[in-house]
Amino acid sequence: MPDLLRLLTCGSVDDGKSTLIGRLLYDTQLIFDDQMAALLCDSVRHGTAGEHIDFALLVDGLEAEREQSITIDVAWRFFATPRRRFIVADTPGHEQYTRNMATGASNAELAVVLVDARHGVLTQTRRHSFIAALMGIRHVVLAVNKIDLVDFDQARFEAIRDAYLHAVAELGFRSIVAIPVSARFGDNICGPSANTPWYAGPALLDYLETVDVAEAAGEKPFRMPVQWVNRPNLDFRGYAGTVAAGQVRVGDAVTVAPSGVSSTVARIVTIDGEPDEARQGEPVTLVLADQIDVSRGDVLATAAAPVPATGKFDAHLVWLAEIPLFCGRSYLFKLGTRSVSGSVIHILHRVDINTFAPMPAGTLGMNEVALVSVALLAPVAVEPFRISPALGGFIVIDRLSNATVGVGMVETLTDDASNIVRHHLSVDRHALAALNGQKPTVLWFTGLSGSGKSTIANLVALRLHAIGRHSVIIDGDNLRHGLNRDLGFSEADRVENIRRAAEVARLMADAGLIVIASFISPYRSDRAFARERMEPDEFLEVFVDAPLEECRRRDPKGLYKRAEAGLISNFTGVDAPYEAPAAPELHLTTTAATADELAERVVQALQTRGRLEP
Amino acid sequence: MRKHLDIPTPIPPVDNNRVSHLRRLEAESIHIFREVLADCRAPVLLYSIGKDSTVMLHLARKAFYPGPLPFPLLHVDTGWKFREMIAFRDQMAARFGLRLIVHTNEEGRRAGINPFDHGSAYYTLVMKTEALKQALDRHGFDAAFGGGRRDEEKSRAKERIFSFRTANHQWDPKNQRPEFWNLYNGRTNAGETIRVFPLSNWTELDVWTYIMHENLPIVPLYFAAERPVVERDGTLIVVDDERMRLLPGEVARPRLVRFRSLGCYPLTGAVASSARDLPAIVAEMTAVQSSERGGRVIDRDEADSMEKKKREGYF
Numbered sequence: 001m002p003d004l005l006r007l008l009t010c011g012s013v014d015d016g017k018s019t020l021i022g023r024l025l026y027d028t029q030l031i032f033d034d035q036m037a038a039l040l041c042d043s044v045r046h047g048t049a050g051e052h053i054d055f056a057l058l059v060d061g062l063e064a065e066r067e068q069s070i071t072i073d074v075a076w077r078f079f080a081t082p083r084r085r086f087i088v089a090d091t092p093g094h095e096q097y098t099r100n101m102a103t104g105a106s107n108a109e110l111a112v113v114l115v116d117a118r119h120g121v122l123t124q125t126r127r128h129s130f131i132a133a134l135m136g137i138r139h140v141v142l143a144v145n146k147i148d149l150v151d152f153d154q155a156r157f158e159a160i161r162d163a164y165l166h167a168v169a170e171l172g173f174r175s176i177v178a179i180p181v182s183a184r185f186g187d188n189i190c191g192p193s194a195n196t197p198w199y200a201g202p203a204l205l206d207y208l209e210t211v212d213v214a215e216a217a218g219e220k221p222f223r224m225p226v227q228w229v230n231r232p233n234l235d236f237r238g239y240a241g242t243v244a245a246g247q248v249r250v251g252d253a254v255t256v257a258p259s260g261v262s263s264t265v266a267r268i269v270t271i272d273g274e275p276d277e278a279r280q281g282e283p284v285t286l287v288l289a290d291q292i293d294v295s296r297g298d299v300l301a302t303a304a305a306p307v308p309a310t311g312k313f314d315a316h317l318v319w320l321a322e323i324p325l326f327c328g329r330s331y332l333f334k335l336g337t338r339s340v341s342g343s344v345i346h347i348l349h350r351v352d353i354n355t356f357a358p359m360p361a362g363t364l365g366m367n368e369v370a371l372v373s374v375a376l377l378a379p380v381a382v383e384p385f386r387i388s389p390a391l392g393g394f395i396v397i398d399r400l401s402n403a404t405v406g407v408g409m410v411e412t413l414t415d416d417a418s419n420i421v422r423h424h425l426s427v428d429r430h431a432l433a434a435l436n437g438q439k440p441t442v443l444w445f446t447g448l449s450g451s452g453k454s455t456i457a458n459l460v461a462l463r464l465h466a467i468g469r470h471s472v473i474i475d476g477d478n479l480r481h482g483l484n485r486d487l488g489f490s491e492a493d494r495v496e497n498i499r500r501a502a503e504v505a506r507l508m509a510d511a512g513l514i515v516i517a518s519f520i521s522p523y524r525s526d527r528a529f530a531r532e533r534m535e536p537d538e539f540l541e542v543f544v545d546a547p548l549e550e551c552r553r554r555d556p557k558g559l560y561k562r563a564e565a566g567l568i569s570n571f572t573g574v575d576a577p578y579e580a581p582a583a584p585e586l587h588l589t590t591t592a593a594t595a596d597e598l599a600e601r602v603v604q605a606l607q608t609r610g611r612l613e614p
Numbered sequence: 615m616r617k618h619l620d621i622p623t624p625i626p627p628v629d630n631n632r633v634s635h636l637r638r639l640e641a642e643s644i645h646i647f648r649e650v651l652a653d654c655r656a657p658v659l660l661y662s663i664g665k666d667s668t669v670m671l672h673l674a675r676k677a678f679y680p681g682p683l684p685f686p687l688l689h690v691d692t693g694w695k696f697r698e699m700i701a702f703r704d705q706m707a708a709r710f711g712l713r714l715i716v717h718t719n720e721e722g723r724r725a726g727i728n729p730f731d732h733g734s735a736y737y738t739l740v741m742k743t744e745a746l747k748q749a750l751d752r753h754g755f756d757a758a759f760g761g762g763r764r765d766e767e768k769s770r771a772k773e774r775i776f777s778f779r780t781a782n783h784q785w786d787p788k789n790q791r792p793e794f795w796n797l798y799n800g801r802t803n804a805g806e807t808i809r810v811f812p813l814s815n816w817t818e819l820d821v822w823t824y825i826m827h828e829n830l831p832i833v834p835l836y837f838a839a840e841r842p843v844v845e846r847d848g849t850l851i852v853v854d855d856e857r858m859r860l861l862p863g864e865v866a867r868p869r870l871v872r873f874r875s876l877g878c879y880p881l882t883g884a885v886a887s888s889a890r891d892l893p894a895i896v897a898e899m900t901a902v903q904s905s906e907r908g909g910r911v912i913d914r915d916e917a918d919s920m921e922k923k924k925r926e927g928y929f
Contacts, residue, residue, distance in 0.1 A: 004635045073790060075771040076764040078817045085635050087815055099792045103774075106794040135794075227648040232681030240677070242645045242796075271679040282637075283644040283677070296652050320792050334797050337652070395797045402801035404791045 005208060006087045008104050008132065011114030012124035013093035016145045020114065020183035021077050021090050024205065027190045028079045073097070074104035083209045093124055098367040099320040101128060102407060105135040106393075109213040112141045112204075113164075117150045117180070121163045127353045129164075133171035134316055134369065134409060136389050139213050140168075142178040143204060147196065148185055154198040170356065175211075179204050220280070221305035222246035222254070223391060225336035225381075226298045230285055238269055238285035239294055241337070244390035246302065248286070249277040256292065257299045257381035258309030263290040297338030299381035299391065307383060307391060311376040312414040314348065315385075318369050321398065321405035325364035326492045328499040330529035331405070332397040335380055336390060339397070341532055342376035343499075363492050373414065377532060385409035399525045400579070432512030436470045437613040440509040442534055443602065445518040446527060446581060447544030448573050449559055450551035452590045452598075456544060457518040459599030464514060469612060472508050474501060475518040489570045495526055502530035509538065514606070522578040537609065542602060543584035548573050550591060636824050640673065643812040645796055646775060647677035647759070650810050651684055653800035654757035657810075658750075661687040661714070663699045664876040666761030666813055668832050669821055673812060674759070675710065686713035688749055688758070692741040693723055694878035696854050702833045715753065719745035729880045730859050737881075743928045747783050750807060757800060757808045765817045769921035775814045781805030783927035818874075819899050826892040835873045836895065838887045842866035849883035 009017045077088040089104030091097075105111065111132040115125055129140070142164050150156045161178040168176070179188055180196050181204055187193035188203045202210075223245040230238040248254070248265055255262045267287040268278050278284045286300065294300070301307045319325050325344060333342045348371040350361035364370050385392030396406030433440045443460065445453040457473055464471045476497070480487065484500055487493040498521050508515045521527050531539045551573065552560045563571035570576045581587075586605055588598045606612050650657050659674060661667045671687070678684055689703060707714040719727075722740040729737045750758060764771045774790050776798045791799055800808055813821070825832060842853045844866050851858070852873075853866045858880060860866070871884035872895075889895045920928075 004638055073772045073787065075768075076815065077771065078765045078815075080817075080819075103792045103794060227645070228652045230678065230681050236680060238680075240648055242641060269680060271676045281641050283641045283648075285679070332801075334799070336797075337649070389795065393795050393797065395794055395799060397799055397801060402799070402803060402806075404793070404799045407792065407794045 004085050004087065005110065005211070005213065006089070006108050007110045007112060007208065008089045008091060008108035008137065009112045009114065010091050010101055010105070010128040010132065011093060011143075011145075012116070012119070012122045015093065015114040015116045015119075016183045017090055017093065017114050020112070020143065020145065020181070020189075021088055023183045023186060023189055024088070025077065025079055027186060027205070028081060074100045081205065081209055086208065091128075093128075095124070095127070095367060098127070098131065099318070102131050102135060102318055102320075105132050105137060106407070108132075108135075108137055110139040110141065110208075110211065111137045112143050114143045114145050115160060115164070117144050117147045117153075117156060117160065120160045121167055123354045125164070126167050126356075129168045129171060130351075130353045130356060130369075131318070133168070133173060134318070136385065136393075136409070138172070138174040139211060140173050140176045141204065141207065142176060143183075144178060144180045145183055147180040147187060148182040152180070152187075152193075152195045154196075157199075177201065177207060177211075179207065219247070220245040220388075222248045222252070222300075222302040223307060223383075223388060224248070224284075224286070224300045225338070225390065226294055226296055226300060227337050228296055229294065236287070237291075238267075238287050239300065240283075240285045241300070242283045243278050243280050244336075245280055245388055247277055247279040248284075248300075248302075253303035254286075254288070254300045255303045255306040256294050257301060257307040258379045259293065259298065260306070260309075261292045262303050263288040263292050265289070297336070297340075297380070299336060301381075307381040308413055309379040309381050310413050311342070311379045312374065313382060313410050314371060314373050314412045314414060315394070315408040315410045316351075316369060317344070317364065317372045317396070317406050317408040319364040319366055319406050321403060322366050323398075323405070324366075324491075325406065326495040327363075328492075329495045329523075330399060330525050330532065332399060333374070333376060333394050333408075334397060335382055335394040338380050340376050340378050340380055341399075341529075342374055343529070344372045345375045346373040348372060371411065372408075374408070382410055382413065384411060384413070399528055429510045429512055432510075434512075436468075436512060438469050438512070438514055439611045440512055440514075440538055441606065441611045442505045442509055442515045442517060442530070442539050443542055443606075444505070444521070444527065444530055444539065445516070445542045445544055446521045446584075448546060448548060448551045448578055449520055449571070450554045450556055451544045451546035452595060453518045453520075453544045455595045456588065456599050456602070457516045459595055460602045461516055463599060463603045467612075469514060470512070471514040471516055473516045473518065474504055474508070476501075476520065479504070489568070491570070491576075494570075495523070498523075498526040499529060502526075502533050505530065506533040509534065514611070520572050520578070522572045522576065524579045524581070527581065540585040540605065540609070541581055542586040542588060543581045544588050544590060544598075545580075546590040636820060636827065639816055639820060640676075640824070642796070642815065643670075643673045644677040646798070646810065646812040647674050649796075649798050650757050650759070650800060650808075651678070653798070654802075654808065656753070656755050657685045657757040657759065658688045658715070658753065658755040659683075659685060659759045660746075660761070661689050661703070662761065662876075663689065663695070663703045663833060664761070665821055665825060665832055665836065666763065668830055669816075669824055670759060670761050670812060671706070671710075671712075672828060672830055683710070683712055686715050688715045688717060688753075688755075690742060690745045690749060691716050691718045692737075692745070692878050693718060694729060694741075694857075694880060696833075696835055696852075696876065696879050698835050699833055699876060702831075706831075715749070717745060717749035717752075719748060728857075729878060734881055737878075738923070738928070739926065741878075743923065743926055747927050750783070755807065756802055757810055759810050759812060761813055762811045763813050763816050763818070763821075767920045769924060773811065773814070773924075775811055776800055777809040777811065778802075779807045779809060779927070783807065785809075785924050785927070787921065787925070819896070822892070822896050822899050826896055829892075833876060835876060838870055838872040838890050838894075840868045841871055841884070843869040843871055843884065850885070851882075852879060852884050854879040 075090045079086050091101040091104040144157050144160050157180045181188045190205045191203050224241045224243050226239045226241050228240045230240050252265045266289040269285040299307050327344050332339050347361050349358035350370040352359050383391040392410040394408045395404050398405045429440045447453050461471050484497050487497050505515045505517045562568050563574040572578050727740045774793045844851045844864050872887045873884050889898045
């Protein structure tokens, strides 16, 4: 059975990527008769090749793409020769579709980088080569296309080849082969061209059929992220997953990360029988000799070389969303089979993907790349991407929209994180709280400016004091006068403001207090972050709901007037959004009751939820 | 066996043949099945009885062995499937103890929507696309496995393995979630769904070769046999029951044909073939000169036909 090569074609707009793939399909006779008929018809209607067949139309699949004669999204194509089967990811050249290009690159083993012989190495050429290297591609073919349009000039070809080798010298490619081609006329595609007698190297297809992209021989230690625990009955408990690296045999000692517990492999179960060993790439179900706690997201590894577990690492991050990345904002990170909350705590530097130079940056916009520090809320099994792509690649998911907003490659584990052992408090929060006849609780008031948060918060504090309970108020104003004096009102600063507030609330709760936190906190993801700092029943979200018109009318601090006059920007409700809570523990409608009545409801809620002892 | 303890064992090179082409595709698909089960609340396997569904079902059984299939199968029955397909479906469900949900758009059936009077486009919209949406909504499925492959058609070539749909079942081809390595994002908000295509990277030939290697049972219609055939606009229609409307002068004649793709019988063209077993089919597929969906009447209506149908919610 022939083996399989996954490759990527990339390069600048109009360098002829789609034409090249069309040509490969055509020359390997993978275009069916009825598709050919449709192609001839399309060439007349949308084509840009005049009398000739426009091969690009074969692969530009979406209506918008054919109308605009550009490639928007990555397309997967298939062709085969007797020696090999190929899956080609044809990726877009336009800068705004870099994320689609990265999608195609992530599963490719080799990149065919096209340049137009007339234009040479362009910004896009460098950018795509950088992304390809970042996503783990180690082998490159530089296809110098449209060589017919420079009269098959050897000097031109060699100048472009040398410029490219110079441009990507620091990207760590293991092999780079330059080939002069004409995708439109087929020169050096399937066989040597009479037009380039000076070129002695392989034709493109010959090279793709024979190039060896396999990792260097040598054993990598066994790793398998657990996808799913298979428990069809009480007698069977198996851990299903795909072997990510190395091999495993029955009887091997394995260690679970992050827990560090060990056992041995008792059986390897598949529907086709129980083999003695399983290797990289094989999907298996492992049964262990001991009853130990293993769940989805854990990684089974050879006991001789266990996987480190940490919640802190530095990584290259490609940002994919129109909404920028903000440091401190809570996102979901999916690594291997584990999804865990965390945030980017620091952008070390942005990478200029045209010059590869480090640049300072506070946030990250769409298609930008940076080296960042990540902190997760729980330690996970992780290894640097260059050692283990399966345990070092991750995606970042927006908590509200569930969109995939970033993709990252772990560079280094931040060791100091694992050295911080949380100090075990000998007098814990529950003991402190019990002394006061209460349980540590955070009441998180959210709502528009002027909705009445502070008023109600004050009344709640007074009532608690009257019945001998201990509380503390933290609000946006008192925090911004001290701890958060350095922050403004940009989205990034607002995220940081709430992050610090949540941490302060957590510390106060650790002191056994009822914490009354009062913040506009307009973003759901930030409130979710605050919630996650606490145990599930310790956090009550209180939505102080007043119509925007009413808040405007009240305007206790004159802020709406100033915002509308343009004196304040990013003001919630005026020129910045407020994302109302979907399911708050308490929903206080201020137009239906007095502040006193609402405060009473809050205290009652504390009582009925058992936060105050009778 | 004698062991030479004094000679260090050389490190064996990675055996690339062991994980050959089909094994790599199989492993990728099994990984996808397990990710969906772990990440989604209520998955379902869209079972259309054809060869792709056969391979999907087999891969899903492999993924969850020794446990039973942890999700049901859904067959959207238009009422116009070949009788042999329905019989095969029920056999498979019984043999593997599968939970099978059969759904028909009852409104459409009561209104008598059929491929003869209403045209293939409208018939497909009502009896397939709408029916599918009804079934997904009724049972609250948040992920549905489909047998679509990227080699089938131009807009499919651009589709992700996890293909996100809005609460209205719409596909936005210009705003697909980026997808990296084998890290799939199966998260949805209420009402949103994911269509999952575990066979995305398989070709038609891969599917047949795999069926041959694994010796999987398939609907007999895939094998050549003498069948009553009417030739209409170059398409060979096999007359499966008395509901077939013959035009004046048309007579069904026995011909040696088989199917490359199965659907509703009045809309599915057969091909002249003498391939009576799997090796013959694989040999025929290796040499074939027309595309698989060429036999489907519904795809030819216009160039962007499939993209339009997919935006509307067709699988």
